[in-house]
Amino acid sequence: MSLLDVVQTNLEQFHFWTHVKVLDDFVIQGYPQESLTKNTSQDALEFVYPAHISQKLSLSDIDGIFKKLDELLGVRPKRIVMGIVTDDGSVVYYFAHEGLIKPSKV
Amino acid sequence: MNKLPISRNEGLIFDIETIKSLRQLGIVGYLSGTLPLSTQQNNFLGVPLRLLFEELLYVTVHHPEYFIVPDDVMFQGLYASLTDDDLHRIRQFAEKEHNQRLETKRKEFEAKMSQLRTNGKKIPDSAMIYNTEKEPVFHEIKNTSNHIPNIETWNDHFDQPEVQTKLLLQLLQSRPNLSHSLTDYLIFSHLRSNGYFITAGLRFGGKFVAYPGDPLRYHSHLIIKPVYNGEKIELKKLVNGGRLATAVKKVYVIAGLTNKIDVDGFGSQLQPNPKEFIKSLEAGPVKTFSFEWAGFG
Numbered sequence: 001m002s003l004l005d006v007v008q009t010n011l012e013q014f015h016f017w018t019h020v021k022v023l024d025d026f027v028i029q030g031y032p033q034e035s036l037t038k039n040t041s042q043d044a045l046e047f048v049y050p051a052h053i054s055q056k057l058s059l060s061d062i063d064g065i066f067k068k069l070d071e072l073l074g075v076r077p078k079r080i081v082m083g084i085v086t087d088d089g090s091v092v093y094y095f096a097h098e099g100l101i102k103p104s105k106v
Numbered sequence: 107m108n109k110l111p112i113s114r115n116e117g118l119i120f121d122i123e124t125i126k127s128l129r130q131l132g133i134v135g136y137l138s139g140t141l142p143l144s145t146q147q148n149n150f151l152g153v154p155l156r157l158l159f160e161e162l163l164y165v166t167v168h169h170p171e172y173f174i175v176p177d178d179v180m181f182q183g184l185y186a187s188l189t190d191d192d193l194h195r196i197r198q199f200a201e202k203e204h205n206q207r208l209e210t211k212r213k214e215f216e217a218k219m220s221q222l223r224t225n226g227k228k229i230p231d232s233a234m235i236y237n238t239e240k241e242p243v244f245h246e247i248k249n250t251s252n253h254i255p256n257i258e259t260w261n262d263h264f265d266q267p268e269v270q271t272k273l274l275l276q277l278l279q280s281r282p283n284l285s286h287s288l289t290d291y292l293i294f295s296h297l298r299s300n301g302y303f304i305t306a307g308l309r310f311g312g313k314f315v316a317y318p319g320d321p322l323r324y325h326s327h328l329i330i331k332p333v334y335n336g337e338k339i340e341l342k343k344l345v346n347g348g349r350l351a352t353a354v355k356k357v358y359v360i361a362g363l364t365n366k367i368d369v370d371g372f373g374s375q376l377q378p379n380p381k382e383f384i385k386s387l388e389a390g391p392v393k394t395f396s397f398e399w400a401g402f403g
Contacts, residue, residue, distance in 0.1 A: 010403070014403075015402055015403065032402075036400055036401060036402075037401075051341055052341070053341050053342055053345065054340075054341070054342075055340075055341050056338035056339060056340050056341070057338055057339060057341065057344075058333070058336055058337065058338045058339070059333055059336070059360065059362045059364070059393045059395065060336065060364070061338070062395050063393065081400050082341075082344075083403075084341055084344075084345055090403075091403050092345060092399075092403045093399075093400035093401075093402055093403040094344065094345065094348045094397050094398065094399055094400055095396075095397065095398045095399075095400050096395055096396075096397055097357075097395065097396040097397075097398070098394075098395060098396075099394055099395075099396065100297075100300060100302075100328060100357075100359060100394055100396060101357055101396045101398075102318075102327055102357075103327055103351075103352075103355050103356050103357050103398070104398060
């Protein structure tokens with residue numbers, strides 16, 4: 001299974017995301033069951049970039065993800081979700097925001 | 107006031123007024139007096155205030171009213187780097203100061219005499235002329251010659267821009283890895299210009315911790331991890347940092363420069379005016395990404 005498949009399955013089967021599909025063979029889009037943060041609306045489409053835990057990324061690599069999404073969507077997202085895959089099958093999800101942000105209030 | 111004493115290439119401030127005024131500039135430092143070994147008590151420690159290298163550099167670059175005062179070792183380096191031309195200029199400076207004092211004294215004298223005249227006192231024209239022998243002006247003669255490298259006799263000259271430039275160069279050259287130090291500094295300066303207060307960040311596994319205001323009033327928001335020279339960061343570290351940051355209500359930030367700094371080019375570029383060169387670097391962009399746990403998985 002490719003990283004995309006692993007993350008897609010995890011989102012669909014484990015976190016019950018809906019309308020999950022792979023976009024341009026590099027990022028997964030879908031709707032979470034509940035909005036991910038207080039500030040995002042209920043029906044916000046989320047974008048998940050899959051990566052393996054052993055990978056290394058530079059600042060320009062991460063910038064490239066935003067850039068490519070910008071090209072695909074026509075808008076540069078403020079944040080994306082990174083779905084980080086380990087060999088034992090667990091997937092962890094992290095927000096990657098561009099620039100400096102305030103910590104979200106829980 | 108406004109003196110930044112250096113001890114072993116580190117800013118070490120004992121003067122409370124200076125500590126206060128630096129704080130108002132958003133320079134926090136950390137108190138390290140009395141019990142430097144039990145640093146968990148650092149809220150209760152006293153002077154001296156230690157400055158981070160980035161803080162020291164920020165103050166000298168952005169607030170020229172502050173000036174570096176070298177320790178003995180640094181002073182020897184300074185003296186060795188001075189040319190005859192520099193020495194001449196510094197002596198001229200001292201002379202100029204003397205002449206200024208003389209000028210003020212002369213004006214005072216003339217004002218006094220013309221006042222006496224208007225009051226009806228008869229004074230001959232010759233007595234109206236200021237005579238240094240009759241009205242001496244104070245001129246300090248130092249115990250040691252300033253031809254000899256002695257830090258005491260130089261105390262009055264450290265605030266001169268030429269001297270400051272040389273001292274700043276010495277400080278920069280003392281860094282084990284100048285390119286890393288400058289990257290750290292540029293990230294520091296970027297955060298500072300965004301209104302953040304910055305302290306050392308080892309406690310949270312970063313280089314800096316950034317607060318939205320004075321650390322005595324706010325909890326910190328950001329844990330800063332610099333990325334040098336376009337290096338790659340392991341995702342494992344991102345997961346580590348991100349999870350820890352979220353657990354303590356912070357954000358894990360990776361920061362770096364988009365333009366690579368050319369270390370070899372530094373020597374010559376820094377030379378004439380390090381302050382301006384550093385300012386020109388600050389104009390370049392600093393790239394930041396903030397990481398948080400997404401709340402699931």
